[in-house]
């Protein structure tokens with residue numbers, strides 16, 4: 001299961017190419033697609049990864065074999081209806097858009113077979129709300145103001161690392177959370193622990209946090225510098241067999 005594939009099925013294709021037998025993709029919103037660009041995307045994926053066998057005919061979105069796509073279907077609605085269990089439930093840059101991602105994680109966990117895997121890449125940045133300003137400016141707005149500004153328009157829920165960490169701990173899930181981004185640092189990392197990140201990157205992001213700390217809104221004031229510096233994570237949890 002991939003939640004929120006967005007513009008194309010590149011992730012699903014790579015799963016199918018690497019031995020997965022069937023993929024279900026659900027997306028709350030179906031983006032408008034430009035057929036010419038889509039064709040170029042599938043041709044490029046195809047020539048890079050040699051995926052001909054995964055298509056019924058010429059490579060295109062509609063010709064992907066063993067993919068079920070449910071546009072207009074939210075994660076909350078899908079998992080709320082007790083679907084048949086999955087081997088893996090994954091997403092990329094989606095959980096930060098959910099109103100209650102922790103409740104959604106509970107529902108996904110229930111929808112995993114024993115031995116199954118949750119794998120979510122979560123982007124904790126401001127999604128360009130304050131482009132050009134301090135990268136943590138969005139954490140200076142009070143809860144009611146932020147909710148009023150972002151209601152129903154898909155901007156991030158501002159759930160940072162600590163609630164995810166506390167949640168998996170409380171559930172007792174065998175989980176690992178790797179860090180993929182730091183505030184104010186360009187580029188991303190391959191899901192590392194804090195201690196494994198480059199020294200200069202850690203220092204730079206901690207300095208970025210210090211700059212804005214006096215202006216932070218209440219829920220963020222009490223957080224450790226390190227937690228505020230973490231701007232992207234991968235959460236992996238395996239359900240015991």
Ligand SMILES: C[S@@+](CC[C@H](N)C(=O)[O-])C[C@H]1O[C@@H](n2cnc3c(N)ncnc32)[C@H](O)[C@@H]1O
Nearest residue numbers: 004005006027028029074075092093094097098
């Ligand atoms: C930032 S895009 C990420 C798209 C793609 N995964 C990527 O990495 O480029 C967020 C995606 O999540 C989907 N989404 C947002 N809320 C959702 C929900 N509650 N259930 C399912 N999909 C959702 C959106 O429709 C959109 O396709």
